[in-house]
Amino acid sequence: MALRLNVIIASTRPGRVGPAVAKWFEAYASEKSDFDVHLVDLADFELPIYNEPKHPRMQDYKHDHTKRWAESVDAADAYVFVTPEYNYHPTPALVNAFTYVSKEWGYKPASFVSYGGASGGTRAADATRTWFSPLKMMPIPEAIMAPMVFPQIQDGVFTPNDLQIDSADAMLKELHRWAEALKPLRG
Numbered sequence: 001m002a003l004r005l006n007v008i009i010a011s012t013r014p015g016r017v018g019p020a021v022a023k024w025f026e027a028y029a030s031e032k033s034d035f036d037v038h039l040v041d042l043a044d045f046e047l048p049i050y051n052e053p054k055h056p057r058m059q060d061y062k063h064d065h066t067k068r069w070a071e072s073v074d075a076a077d078a079y080v081f082v083t084p085e086y087n088y089h090p091t092p093a094l095v096n097a098f099t100y101v102s103k104e105w106g107y108k109p110a111s112f113v114s115y116g117g118a119s120g121g122t123r124a125a126d127a128t129r130t131w132f133s134p135l136k137m138m139p140i141p142e143a144i145m146a147p148m149v150f151p152q153i154q155d156g157v158f159t160p161n162d163l164q165i166d167s168a169d170a171m172l173k174e175l176h177r178w179a180e181a182l183k184p185l186r187g
């Protein structure tokens with residue numbers, strides 16, 4: 001069975017550009033990689049600010065929103081976060097989503113399609129990687145960035161440049177390699 005890649009849209013604000021970027025990457029990864037690719041929109045989960053009574057490692061979730069989110073995270077073998085940077089950092093929605101579950105993230109590789117202004121969201125991607133260690137995720141250095149992303153989006157459609165295509169090819173290859181290698185650890 002094909003390994004599953006969840007492409008997670010990390011911005012949830014009205015008017016966001018995240019879905020345009022994510023839809024391109026989802027389609028590209030579906031066509032060019034061996035992954036079974038799924039688009040996951042954090043906005044659909046409507047997670048309130050973290051409100052579980054027990055430590056997530058116990059996996060004894062009280063709320064239906066957590067159970068739904070845990071199921072989605074658990075189902076994947078790898079993740080790509082499609083993320084802007086807010087004040088050089090990940091979105092509050094993404095940090096909140098990381099906090100909700102723990103073991104479900106473990107022993108899986110992850111990378112980024114980051115976008116935004118001059119830095120292409122790379123500062124947020126770097127800051128997000130510090131979340132990977134306690135959650136036992138494997139950061140993949142190959143990633144895609146889209147600095148000054150706005151002219152690349154017309155009528156809700158993102159058009160990649162050559163560097164972004166090359167970066168996608170390199171990242172998908174490595175991500176799949178790691179997802180396969182870590183499979184025995186996921187039990």
Ligand SMILES: Cc1cc2nc3c(=O)[nH]c(=O)nc-3n(C[C@H](O)[C@H](O)[C@H](O)COP(=O)(O)O)c2cc1C
Binds near residue numbers: 011117
């Ligand atoms: C609260 C907030 C903080 C932002 N901080 C940054 C930043 O630190 N660096 C940057 O390049 N862009 C920053 N931006 C601009 C975003 O790159 C731009 O709004 C982008 O569209 C955000 O992604 P989204 O539309 O998917 O939410 C910020 C935007 C918001 C709303």
